[in-house]
Amino acid sequence: MTKLDPKPPSRLAPQQNRSRETRARILAAADTLLRAQGVDGFSIGGIASLAGIPIGNIYRRFEGKDDILQALKDAVASRIATAVSSAVKTQSNRDLQSYVEGFADAVIGVFSSDEELHRALFDPRVASPKMLETGQNVRSTIYSQFSLGLSTHLAGLDGEVAETAAKVVFSIITNAALTKVRGQDPIMRHFAWDEVKRQYSLAAIAYLRELQAVR
CATH class of the missing domain: 1.10.357.10 (Tetracycline Repressor, domain 2)
Incomplete structure (x- = not known):
């Protein structure tokens, strides 16, 4: 690739967008669960189920x-x-x-x-x-x-x-x-x-x- 070649497309932006979308989905599910179940029914498993994502995806974005x-x-x-x-x-x-x-x-x-x-x-x-x-x-x-x-x-x-x-x-x-x-x-x-x-x-x-x- 020479200096005149166009810059290759970034692969980071789509990943960042997906990460933001996943985080937003997690928070939306957490919000829904907290309203419906209160503190006693609030769990990572419940959030994952509502968000439709694996529990591991939540722990990659939140500590708990x-x-x-x-x-x-x-x-x-x-x-x-x-x-x-x-x-x-x-x-x-x-x-x-x-x-x-x-x-x-x-x-x-x-x-x-x-x-x-x-x-x-x-x-x-x-x-x-x-x-x-x-x-x-x-x-x-x-x-x-x-x-x-x-x-x-x-x-x-x-x-x-x-x-x-x-x-x-x-x-x-x-x-x-x-x-x-x-x-x-x-x-x-x-x-x-x-x-x-x-x-x-x-x-x-x-x-x-x-x-x-x-x-």
């Missing part, structure tokens, strides 16, 4: 169940961050009540739309250090976005009070969503998602109004 769960948790964390970011941008120029309600609608909307999947991924039994870190990272990200938008509605409060208020309101709404989706609280279990959104939004707004009245 924890690695697959981590990939699913990463995808969920990204969806949560995207939903909250969109809500914050949309509601930032509206009044305080609309802003808080918009945030609650985004957070609770994400959790309620995939209740079975979120219940499994936030199950304490699968809370590996890396999964916990993912949860904390997305929590910090959406808190920063939420608190920045809320600060424009709390201009009459000094900085420290406003920051504390943002943390309290954020915790009221996000902890309500997490408690509900985990399904372990006998009181929250009887609340519909729409009721959780409405009642905890009202509680957060009442708290903020009281702070503003006192100051």
Whole structure:
């Protein structure tokens, strides 16, 4: 082959495409299995059966169940961050009540739309250090976005009070969503998602109004 000869076609790209397709098929099967069977019925064998591939193909791409769960948790964390970011941008120029309600609608909307999947991924039994870190990272990200938008509605409060208020309101709404989706609280279990959104939004707004009245 001379320098003028065309470069031979790459053999790597098709292999990479097949690998990506197989990985996507594995994650789709894992997602389906986790929704249907929960943590107790989640297994590499079950994933392989749903995906229609040998178990060895899964272990060539993932270290095991924890690695697959981590990939699913990463995808969920990204969806949560995207939903909250969109809500914050949309509601930032509206009044305080609309802003808080918009945030609650985004957070609770994400959790309620995939209740079975979120219940499994936030199950304490699968809370590996890396999964916990993912949860904390997305929590910090959406808190920063939420608190920045809320600060424009709390201009009459000094900085420290406003920051504390943002943390309290954020915790009221996000902890309500997490408690509900985990399904372990006998009181929250009887609340519909729409009721959780409405009642905890009202509680957060009442708290903020009281702070503003006192100051």
